[in-house]
Amino acid sequence: MPDRFLPSEFIVNVDHQRCRRCKRCILNCGFGVFDFQNMTTADSSKCVACHRCVVFCPEEAITITRNPLAYREHASWDVELRKAIWKQAQNSGMILTGMGNDKPWLNIFDHLLIDACQVTNPSIDPLREPMELRTYLGRKPDRLEVKLDSEGKIVLENPLENNIMINVPIIFSGMSYGSISLNAQRAIAIAAERLGTLMNTGEGGLHEELYPYADHIIVQCASGRFGVHSKYLNAGVAVEIKIGQGAKPGIGGHLPGEKIGREVSGTRMIPQGTDALSPAPHHDIYSIEDLRQLIYALKEATGYKPVSVKIATVHNVAAIASGIARAGADMIYLDGFRGGTGASPAVVRDHVGIPIEIAIAVVDEQLRNEGIRNMVSIIAAGGIRSSADVVKAIALGADAVAIGTAALIAMGCRLCQKCYTGNCSWGIATQRPELTSRLDPDWGAERLVNLVNSWSLEVKEVLGALGINAIESLRGNRDRLRSLGLDPATNEVLGVKPVGK
Amino acid sequence: MDKSSHALQREEEVKTVELDARRFHYRELNERIKSLINSGYEEIILNGVNGQRYIGDGLVHKVRIVINGVPGNDLGVFMDGPFIMVNDNAQDGVGNTMNSGMIVVRGHAGDVIGYGMRGGKIFIRDDVGYRTGIHMKSYRDQVPVIVVGGSAGDFLGEYMAGGIIVVLGVGVNSGKIVGHYTGTGMHGGVIYLADSIDQSRLGNEVRIFLVNDDDVRRLEALISEFSRLTGLDVSGIDPESFIKLLPASHRPYGNMYVY
Ligand code: SF4
Ligand code: SF4
Numbered sequence: 001m002p003d004r005f006l007p008s009e010f011i012v013n014v015d016h017q018r019c020r021r022c023k024r025c026i027l028n029c030g031f032g033v034f035d036f037q038n039m040t041t042a043d044s045s046k047c048v049a050c051h052r053c054v055v056f057c058p059e060e061a062i063t064i065t066r067n068p069l070a071y072r073e074h075a076s077w078d079v080e081l082r083k084a085i086w087k088q089a090q091n092s093g094m095i096l097t098g099m100g101n102d103k104p105w106l107n108i109f110d111h112l113l114i115d116a117c118q119v120t121n122p123s124i125d126p127l128r129e130p131m132e133l134r135t136y137l138g139r140k141p142d143r144l145e146v147k148l149d150s151e152g153k154i155v156l157e158n159p160l161e162n163n164i165m166i167n168v169p170i171i172f173s174g175m176s177y178g179s180i181s182l183n184a185q186r187a188i189a190i191a192a193e194r195l196g197t198l199m200n201t202g203e204g205g206l207h208e209e210l211y212p213y214a215d216h217i218i219v220q221c222a223s224g225r226f227g228v229h230s231k232y233l234n235a236g237v238a239v240e241i242k243i244g245q246g247a248k249p250g251i252g253g254h255l256p257g258e259k260i261g262r263e264v265s266g267t268r269m270i271p272q273g274t275d276a277l278s279p280a281p282h283h284d285i286y287s288i289e290d291l292r293q294l295i296y297a298l299k300e301a302t303g304y305k306p307v308s309v310k311i312a313t314v315h316n317v318a319a320i321a322s323g324i325a326r327a328g329a330d331m332i333y334l335d336g337f338r339g340g341t342g343a344s345p346a347v348v349r350d351h352v353g354i355p356i357e358i359a360i361a362v363v364d365e366q367l368r369n370e371g372i373r374n375m376v377s378i379i380a381a382g383g384i385r386s387s388a389d390v391v392k393a394i395a396l397g398a399d400a401v402a403i404g405t406a407a408l409i410a411m412g413c414r415l416c417q418k419c420y421t422g423n424c425s426w427g428i429a430t431q432r433p434e435l436t437s438r439l440d441p442d443w444g445a446e447r448l449v450n451l452v453n454s455w456s457l458e459v460k461e462v463l464g465a466l467g468i469n470a471i472e473s474l475r476g477n478r479d480r481l482r483s484l485g486l487d488p489a490t491n492e493v494l495g496v497k498p499v500g501k
Numbered sequence: 502m503d504k505s506s507h508a509l510q511r512e513e514e515v516k517t518v519e520l521d522a523r524r525f526h527y528r529e530l531n532e533r534i535k536s537l538i539n540s541g542y543e544e545i546i547l548n549g550v551n552g553q554r555y556i557g558d559g560l561v562h563k564v565r566i567v568i569n570g571v572p573g574n575d576l577g578v579f580m581d582g583p584f585i586m587v588n589d590n591a592q593d594g595v596g597n598t599m600n601s602g603m604i605v606v607r608g609h610a611g612d613v614i615g616y617g618m619r620g621g622k623i624f625i626r627d628d629v630g631y632r633t634g635i636h637m638k639s640y641r642d643q644v645p646v647i648v649v650g651g652s653a654g655d656f657l658g659e660y661m662a663g664g665i666i667v668v669l670g671v672g673v674n675s676g677k678i679v680g681h682y683t684g685t686g687m688h689g690g691v692i693y694l695a696d697s698i699d700q701s702r703l704g705n706e707v708r709i710f711l712v713n714d715d716d717v718r719r720l721e722a723l724i725s726e727f728s729r730l731t732g733l734d735v736s737g738i739d740p741e742s743f744i745k746l747l748p749a750s751h752r753p754y755g756n757m758y759v760y
Contacts, residue, residue, distance in 0.1 A: 093759040221598075224636060225617030229600040230559040230581045254754055269619060269640040270662065274689060275752050279660050283635045284594055284613045293554070293594070297578045300531055301559030345758070421760070 006086055010049045011065050012042035018061035025053040025062060030425035030435050031418070048416040052425035084346075094345040098419030098429065100247055100338045100383065100405055103350045108357035108486065109389045113499060115480040116465040124464040131460040132470035135400050137238075138163035138306040138330045140374040161330065162306050164237050167196030168456050169394060169471050172448075173335075173381050173404035174220050174242065174310070176202025178255050178264045178276065179342030179419070180408075181436035182209070184428045187411060187444025189213035194449050200402070203242055203253070203278060205267035206232050218308060221298065223252065224278035226268040230301060238331070239298045240308040241291070243282070246339025246382035249312030249353045253278040253343070259422050259431050292327035299328075306330035313337060313359035313382070314352075318366035325367060325376045333402065334359045336382030340405040342429055343420035356382045357396060361494045364397025364476050373476075387458035396494065397476040410451045411444040515565070518542045523549035527573065531555055538562050552592070557583050557602075574611075577604045580621070586730075593630070596623045601643065605730045612654070618645040618664065626731035627651040628673075631680070632659065637690060639663030648723055650733045655680035658746070659704070662689040667723055669738055670695040683707070684746050688753050692746040693720060695738055703746070706753045710745045717741055 012033055014025075019040050026034040033046045034053070044067075053062050071079045084095055117123040124131075138161055145157035172188045179202060186209065192199040193216045200218040201210075205227015210217065219236040221228050233239055244250060255276035265272040285291050295307045308331035309324045311317070321332050336356025341349065360380050367373040380393045381402035393401050409415065412426035419429035427439030459471070468474055482499040483491050491498055518537055522530055530553050537545050543564055547556070550570030557566060557577040568576075568587045575594040577585055582602045590608035597613065601620040612630035615623050620643030628651035635656065637645050645664035652673040658666050659682065670678035678696040685704025692707075693716065703709070712720070720740035728735040 087759050091759045093757050096758040096760055225598045225619075228579070228598055228617070229619070230561050230579050233559065233579060254757075256755070257752065270638055271640065271689075274662065275754070277636075277660060277662070277686070277688065277754065279636060279686075283632050283656075283659070284597055284616045293574055297555055297558055297575045297594075297597070300528070300555040301579045 004045060005090060006083060007069050008044040008047065008067050010044060010047040011067050012044045012047050012053075013063045013065065014040045014042055015059075015061040015063070016040070018059040019057075020059055020061075022058065024056050024058065028052045028056045028425060030423040030430065030432070031421075032423075048418045050414045050416040050418070050425045052414075094347065096343055096420050097346040097349055097417055098341060098343055098421075099415055099417045100340040101350050102417065105337075105355070107383075108355050108490070108494070109383070109385075109392050111483055111486045112357070112392050112494075112496065113482050113484055114388070114391060114395070114462060114466070115482070117467040121467050123467050124469050126460040126464040129464075129469060131463055132472070133168050133456055133459065135166050135169045135471060136163040137166060137377040137379070137399065139376065142374060162304060164198065164306060165196075166198060166400065168452060169400040169459075170195075170390060170452055170455060171198040171218075171379065171400060171402045172200060172407055173339075173402040174200035174202035174218070174240065175404055175408075176204030176220075176342075177207055177267050178202075178204040178259055178431070180428055181430055181439060182207055182263065183436050183439040183441050184408070184411065184444065185210060186441035187439065187448060188407060189216065190441060190445035191448035191452070192216040194445065195452050197452070198237070200240060201236070204255075204264070204276075205269060206235055207263070207267045211235055220310075221294075222278055223280070223282045224276060226270060226276060226278075229269070233298060233301050234303075234305075236305075238306040238308055239302060240310050240331075240333065241282070241285075241294055241298070241329075242310045243285070243291075244310065244312035244314075244335065245341060246312045246335030246337055246353055246356070247341030247349045248344040249314050249337075249348070250280060251345070251348055252280040255342075256422075261431055264431060288323040288327050291324065295328045308333050308379070310335060312339070312352075313354045313356060315354060317354065317359045318362040321363040321376075321378075322366050322370055322372070325372050329376055331377045331379055332363065333379045333381065334363060334398075336380070339382030340408075341419075356380050356384075356393070358490075358493055360393055360396040360398050361478070361496075365495060368476070387455035387462070390455060390459055391462050391474065392481065394471060394474050395477050395481050396496075397478070399475060406451070407448055410447045411439065515544045516542050517544040517546065519546040519548060521549055522547045522553060522570065523551065525553065527553040527555055531558060534566070535560075538564050550589075557585050557604075560602075577602065580604075590627075591625075595625070596621070596647075599623070599645070607731055609651070615645065615647045618647070619643055620645050622646040622648070624648045624727050624731055625650065626733050628653070630654045632656045634658045634661060634664070634666045634692075636660040636662060637664040637666070639690065646723065648727045650727070650731060652677060653679045653683075655682050656685065657683045658687055658690070658692045659684070660686040660688075661692070661748075664690045665719075665723075666690070666692045667720065667727075668692070668694050669724070669727075669733075669735065671733060671735070671738070684748070686753060687746070687748040688751050689748060691716075693743045694746070695743055697744050706749055707746045708749050710747055712741065712743045712745050716743070716745055 188199045203222030214235045217236040220240045222242040257273045309329040310333035337353030377399040380398035384401045424430040546567045552573040554573035559579040561581040565584045578597040581600040585604045587606045591606045591610040593611035596615045598617040603622045605624045609627040610625045614633040631654040648667045684707035717740045
């Protein structure tokens with residue numbers, strides 16, 4: 001049997017008339033597709049369609065096409081299913097993949113429509129009037145008690161919990177050093193600072209070089225406790241307990257030893273070259289009471305900084321979220337089943353969890369019904385692709401959203417889904433120095449700032465159309481959403497009426 | 502140098518203070534401990550401790566804390582330096598995610614001891630519960646150590662990535678020194694047991710070895726330090742008869758995937 005049992009997915013075509021043999025493609029391709037023997041040659045079988053070569057070829061001599069090879073159609077046996085079987089028949093193991101769920105599940109955001117003012121209620125012109133996107137993350141008091149002081153001034157009687165102010169209701173999601181490069185993290189940190197928002201370390205610790213951005217960083221404490229120590233916990237503005245991740249609910253993580261070089265080893269505080277295995281659960285958390293114990297251990301260690309708890313959205317997410325709020329968390333980070341990852345078994349990424357839209361709605365509803373919505377801020381992530389998704393997520397009940405994949409796309413990522421190989425041609429999901437050095441943090445930061453500013457403008461425009469002048473007034477305002485093409489049961493769960501009603 | 506022994510080595514002239522802990526909720530107690538440290542006390546003796554959690558949480562100071570009474574869960578969590586002596590039993594989560602320092606318990610301890618611990622030492626005179634030393638790891642010159650005088654429950658050293666666990670089994674019936682699933686997912690570090698055990702108590706990822714001369718020297722040093730600090734009589738213990746558990750592979754899950 002030939003080694004190459006599976007046909008190439010993509011065909012790399014070099015136009016030799018145009019090619020001036022500069023060999024840039026050889027340098028740029030992280031997957032080793034190109035070679036040079038008198039002329040540029042390409043091994044299509046290695047190509048992942050990341051477009052790095054296409055962008056960097058000065059002559060536009062390279063085209064990448066899908067292999068047009070015909071497969072006999074079969075509505076039940078999708079070609080991808082057949083390919084998976086071929087792969088697993090050849091080498092036994094779980095199929096690994098990167099990025100978020102790529103299956104064509106119903107996308108609820110795309111079935112929600114936003115209201116606008118006409119005639120009877122005036123819209124607001126965001127160019128003329130101030131629009132407030134500022135958001136405070138953290139626990140809000142049950143009630144405000146005020147009294148008059150000796151000079152007759154009104155003063156607050158009950159102390160307020162620590163809250164974090166962000167200028168836009170968009171933060172960057174947790175992406176660890178190890179899964180992405182330090183330059184990618186730097187870019188995100190610079191952008192978070194410029195935007196007045198937050199980034200999140202992910203579970204890989206905090207590199208020394210990022211400590212200056214600590215006022216814009218949430219540090220994560222995950223099951224492997226990598227890089228978690230007193231100084232780290234105190235560095236950021238908040239600590240996040242990572243219970244789960246949308247791309248891989250309920251399972252641990254394995255960062256292979258090849259990716260644990262000197263720098264990553266220093267930040268994770270594990271020896272170079274060893275696999276970083278994150279256990280599936282935190283073994284000190286088997287119950288809500290245990291979660292409370294860790295939340296308060298972190299608060300004690302940090303002088304009562306806000307604590308966020310990140311969970312993957314699963315079937316009974318509402319009850320879990322209620323437990324998290326009652327356990328003392330200040331924020332709940334919901335990661336939907338479309339959330340990205342550096343590496344996950346495809347079976348879990350594609351089939352486990354529930355959509356973020358549903359999770360936001362049911363969690364918001366549950367917390368309101370219990371009268372404890374003020375106890376936590378809800379951060380929604382895992383499938384936020386545009387400013388429209390931001391508006392819809394907040395209208396469904398989120399306080400803010402987090403973006404990961406969108407941020408990487410802004411920095412060049414082509415969603416090739418090969419992050420787990422560590423060969424990312426864009427210098428993002430890799431630790432190979434020749435690849436990471438090509439991602440200039442300032443360039444990346446500028447693109448991230450541009451993206452978030454663009455979305456902010458769009459959110460303000462939509463708010464104006466809604467006749468709302470503060471993002472707070474949109475939160476949980478499901479009456480300003482209608483659904484198109486969703487079944488009645490889903491509408492009910494979402495708390496959204498169908499169009500026309 | 503081992504950071505943990507600093508407090509012991511100090512000869513005299515230690516600035517000591519006693520505190521009656523009975524009146525305090527943990528939050529207040531820990532605030533007081535911090536302020537005592539900030540005002541220069543090097544030894545704090547807590548009397549009447551009764552279940553207050555998080556004592557020593559996140560402390561990075563070279564301080565000695567003596568606890569008379571039973572401290573609550575997560576004693577010394579995220580701790581990075583102090584020496585804690587407990588003259589009684591301790592509960593769950595002793596030395597959770599500890600970075601350096603030392604905790605000595607002159608009694609039993611509960612579950613999840615030394616979870617994710619990266620450095621320092623934990624000595625428990627008697628028995629420990631389930632899940633001890635899960636995901637311990639070493640880093641550079643930091644080698645975490647847990648020594649248990651009695652027996653350990655199930656899941657000892659699960660996912661262990663580095664460091665040393667020693668179980669002395671004093672007063673424990675033969676074959677019962679550890680529970681089941683010992684060393685499951687272990688991929689680094691070493692576990693020493695004073696008594697041999699049935700293979701059925703081991704995870705798939707560990708193998709049993711005999712101790713060598715280096716192991717014996719290391720054990721002798723640890724056991725004598727343990728005995729000195731916990732007061733346990735270790736006269737019947739012979740390090741040469743110990744068994745040693747090592748991971749079968751440093752990458753137990755390397756072949757689980759196809760691309
Ligand atoms: S750079 Fe990307 S698109 Fe170009 S050949 Fe390499 S893998 Fe294919
Ligand atoms: S980060 Fe890199 S490897 Fe991952 S999907 Fe994007 S381009 Fe591909």
